[in-house]
Amino acid sequence: MEYRQVGDSELTVSAITFGAWAAGGWMWGGTETKGAIEAIKASYDLGVTSIDTAPIYGQGASEELVGKAIKGIPRDKIQILTKYGMRWDLAKGDFAFKSQDNSGKPIDVYKYSAKDSIIKECEDSLRRLGTDYIDLYQIHWPDKTTPIDESMEAVVRLIEQGKVRQAGVSNYDAEQMQQAEAVVKLASNQVPFSMLNQAIKETVVPYCLEHKKGILAYSPMERGLLTGKIKPGHQFSAGDHRAGYRFFKEQNIVQADLLMEKIKPLADEKNATLGQLVVRWTIEQPGITAALVGARNAEQATQNAKAIAVKLSTDELAFIDQHIQQLELV
Template sequence: MKYKKLGNSDLEVSVITFGAWAAGGWMWGSTDRKDAVEAIKASYDLGVTSIDTAPIYGQGTSEEIVGEAIKGIARDRVQILTKFGMRWDLVKGDLAMNSTDNSGKAIDIYKYAGKESVIYECEQSLKRLGTDYIDLYQIHWPDNTTAIDETFEAVAQLIEQGKVRHAGVCNYTASQMIEADKIVPLMSNQVPYSMVSRGIEEETLPYCIVNEKSILAYSPLQRGLLTGKIHAGYEFQEGDSRATLSYFQPDFIAKTNLFLDKLKPIAQEHNVTLGQLVLRWTVERPGITVALAGARNAMQSIENAGALKFDLSEEEITRISALVTDF
């Protein structure tokens, strides 16, 4: 495994970071807690020391699973990245979506990051995670009903109290980052980035490179699409939100698989899977610090960590990038 500094901090994170959204089950159909715990442990054994989670992932389930998985590991050997600002238990802020929890019960989810809510959420996360501090605390989505300075004054207070080490954001524009950075130094922005979703290259990525902010790329495998395992007629489990997304409609799946066919020879040359090749290319992109890779079992964790067991030449990176540009 390789490690990089988070922003301009002294905190090192694993280039492949365990993404614990699927572990929480919510919007992925279901979760098996035992398999999820084993997936995190298998990742850690292979050098994946950083874990990204959030309260909304399974409405606390993901954080509880992470807490169980890291129990017994020296706290300074693992980096916990979690979030705040999406409430399913409070009617306040921006309505983000109508959804259902893991039991099928209807829930309304709000984007809310008022000061009292940020403090409350941090306390709840600490309990679920079984720790007394969070390495990186990130606002999950912008909250248009709360001033950015109010939100990050709360984060600054948590840092002063030692409950949070560093502040980050998710899904923020460059202008929003500039405003938040005036209140507390931001280390990172967690944003979607994959071979078929490269919108951050226009503004967010250049800003982060110039200002030494880390990019934590989420959905680098486009929620499994870029593994080559999704095909026309693929049946998703009930409750799996991918079934309704544009990336998983027949035409886009077919187009993507034709593109992946062009990558297969390079993967075969290195004796790696398409998923490993995609992850490796992603972390070689300028400005990308971390690729968040989810896993629902130990085998998937082992495959994700294997993305750092081989090297791509400059010629191969250029060739892959040309194919990506032509997609």
């Protein structure tokens, strides 16, 4: 495994980080607890020491799974990354969307990051995770109803109390990062980035490079689309959010499938899966500190972790980029 410093902070993470959204089941058509815990343990055995989760993932289920999976591992050998600012248990803040919990019960999700709410969320996360500190605490989404400085002041207090080691943001643009940085030193920004979605290259990547902030890339596999296993006409199970997600429109599935066909010979040459090639390409991109990759069983987790062994030359990276630039996405 490769380990990278997050910006100029004191935090180091594995370049392949375990993304625990799917492990929580929510919006992925349910979960299987045993498989999710085995996935996290298999990742750790292969050097994936960093785990990213959030309270909203399964409304606490993901954090609880992470807590069970890391039990017995020396705390200083892992890095726990979690978030705050999405509430399903009270109607305050900026309404985000309607959803269902894992039992099918309707829930309303709000972006809410007022100071008292953050303090409560942190205590709840610590309890679910079974730990006394969080390595990286990230606001999940911007909350237009709460001033950024108020949210960041809460994190400063948690850092002072020793409950949080480093402050991060997620889904922030460069201007929002600058506002947050006026209150607390940021380690990173967690943002979507994949072969199909490179919007962060416009302003976020330049800002992070200039100001020495880490970038944690989520959805590098574009929620499974870049594994080469999802073909045109694919049918998702009930409760799977991908059925209505932009990149799963039929034309985009066709385009992604064509891209996978073009780069498959390179994957074969490397004795790698398409997914492994995609992950390696992701962490080779300028400014990207780590790729957050999910798994729902030990086999998937093992395949993800072994992507670190794939090596890509400058010419090979250019070959991949050439085919990406030919995509016609809607």
